[in-house]
Amino acid sequence: MSCLVYHSKNYLAAFLATTLLYSFTYSVVAQDKAKGVDISTYKVKLALSTLPKNIDKVNSVSKIKYNYSQASLKISPQGTHGLLLSYLNSEGLPVNNAQIESDTAETSNQKLAYIAPVTKVPTVDKKLWDKQVRAKYKNGLILTVSPGVKHIAIRKYTKAGPMFINVVEVNPALNPNIKIKPALAGVTLPHTKRIQNIVKENDAIAGVNASFFKPSSGVPLGTLVINEELITGPIYDRVTLGIKDNEFRMARISLQGRVITSNGQDIKIDNVNQPRMLAAYNIIYSDKWGKLAPITPQYGLQVAIENGKIINISKDRLEIPANGYVMVGPEKQLGKLKISDPVKIIFSSSPDWTDIKQAISGGPYLVRDGQVYVDVQDQKFGSITGRNPRTAVGYTYDNRLIMVTIDxxxxxxxGATLNELARIMREFGCYNAMNLDGGSSTQMIVRGKIVNHPLNSGGNYVSNGLIVKLEN
Incomplete structure (x- = not known):
């Protein structure tokens, strides 16, 4: 009998008042591959006093494997409580307590292997978070939207006048079903919708309008990654929120792209699915752009590539292959390419975000590394510094997402100036934060309802949003 190993989701996050522990619960299930029948289940509970010093070290497959956010543990069904403790300690995981509970008796004495991923989750206490939220938003009306998600409505009075502020704070550690991601208005880029409809169509429980976009086409202006797919590339290396397994990062992103041919040509790619800024640029258009590539610039060419091979070259607009893309650029650079040439496209980013699963661009920075930091000129923004409706997103040092709108x-x-918005985001605990599209685009949706007061009834049509949804 051969066995396949799989695991259930993380269940336990416990708070201990005196000592910060890292607590995990997971199930290890042995399954008959041929019959697909579970033969035994083990529930393993661990409480770690500290994280392993060699958290970035990768050992052999037969041992514990570490990376930034998780560890994989391989044990045998014969492993007793003591043997498991000994094994974990020998591999650098300091264990205070471990326990194996068998749901069913062992039915096989074979030396079967069991692998269970162990997700690193700082211990969290729901009551403590509730208390922290009440203390932070003292004068706010607080509503629990879902476990780990709160909506706060605040009226703030300033010398300039009143402000109506809406906040959605998300604590992913309290709910493993939370997923935060960007969402488009349509299947392809040239679409706009009210954010209320974008949230509804994605079965989300909350959302805000997100990146800037070109009003005439609906194309997002800046980096956009959805479910690990690069939808659009950066503009002016503007600041971007990155998300990996509900862990947040923020940085200014630049993209490096190249198309390499079999005969040694190495052609620089300047962007992906973005409006042309210079005639000399080479831009890649995927089927997310739509059916056809945009109009060819003067003295330009279009090159259609499908499954790693050039299938068409023309001065006219080409249809974008489903399994490929169209490269549009100067004939001087693309003129030596030939139909049937095999090509390879390579992308990298600075910083290296190859592991990021979701990303949305905005700008400028509002808070960086815990300090108010508004870099309007560096990110080449024009007249957006006045008092206006605002949308912003940030996250705290302990990984809580904060989305804000100010009417x-x-x-x-x-409304608020960018400097006022930055101070508010810092006041709300953001360690990093950035501005999003504002003005008449500013909208927040909670449980299907518009909770702010958009300038236009029902809110403007927008290209995309940042949504919070629940997935099992």
Missing amino acids: GRQKCSV
Whole structure:
């Protein structure tokens, strides 16, 4: 009998008042490959006093494997409580307590292997988080949207006038089903919708409008990654929120792309699915752009590539292959390419975000490394510094996402300058934060309802949003 190993999701996150522990619960299930029948289940509970010093070290497959966010543990069904403790300690995991509970008796004495991923989760206490939220938003009306998700409505009074602020704070550690990601208005880029519809169509429980976009086409302006697919490339290396397994990063992103041919040509790619900024640029267009590539620039060419091979070259607009893309650029650079030439496309980013699963661009920075930091000129923003409706996103040092809208240009809410917005995001505990598209685009949806007061009834049509949803 051969056995396949799989695991269930993380279940336990316990808070101990005196000592910070890292607690995990997971199930290890042995299954008959031929019959697909479970033969035994083990529940393993661990409490680690500290994280392994060699957390980045990767050992052989037969041992514990570490990476940034998780460890994999391989044990045998014969392993007793003591043997498991000994094994974990020998591999650098300091264990205070471990326990194996068998749901069913062992039915095989074979030396079967069991592998169970162990996700690193700082211990969290729901009551403590509730208390922290109440202390932070003292004058706010607080609503629990879902475990780990709260909506806070705040009226703030300033010398300039009143502000109506809405906040969605997300604590992913309290709910393993939370997923935070960007969402488009349509299957392809040239679409806009009200954020209320984007949230509804994605079965999300909350969302805000997100990146800047070109009003005439609906194309997002800046980095956009959805489910590990690069949808659009960066503009002016603007600041971007990256998400990997509900862990957040923020940085200014630049993209490096190349198309390499079998005869040694190495052609620089300047961007992906973005409007042309210079005639000399080479831009890649995927089927996310739509059916056809945009109009060819003067003295330019279009090169259609499918499954790693050139299938068409033309001065006219080409249809974008489903399993490929169209490269548009100057004939001087693309003129030596030939139909049937095999090509390879390579992308990298700085910093290296190859492991990022979701990303959305904005700008400028509002908070960087815990300090107010508004870099309008560095990110080449024009006249956006005045008092306006605002949307922003950030995250705390302990990995809680904070989405904010501030209504503006109304008697009930005058709006905020970027510097005021930055101070508010810092006041709300953000370690890093950035501005998103604002003005008449500013909208927040919670449980299907618009909770802010958009300038236009029902809110403007937008290209994309940042949503919070629940997935089993």
